[in-house]
Amino acid sequence: MLKCHLSKIMGEKRLKMSDVSRDTGINPGTIRRIFNETATRVELNVVETLCEYLKIEVGDLYELTKKSNEEKIED
Structure with missing residues (x-):
């Protein structure tokens, strides 16, 4: 599963979604x-x-993580 770190990165840089979009x-x-x-x-x-x-870098934005056992059962 892919984990996106955009919220964390934007928080660290104190950016609003509207600013990034604009x-x-x-x-x-x-x-x-x-x-x-x-x-x-x-x-x-x-x-x-x-x-x-x-x-x-792309790897800073997205991270490939393993699914937990709970998520595997739900799929």
Whole structure:
């Protein structure tokens, strides 16, 4: 499962979703879904734009984690 660290990164940089959206041109709804980890797919150009804007690497934004036993049972 992919874990997104956008909320943590934005918190550390004291950025608001509206600021990121305005500065990057990314749709506010897209930022919100990524931030809340409800996005089911994200365009690569959006990931690239976020990484460039935040001055981070893709691996800083997303982390591949193992599913817990509880999550495996629900799937």
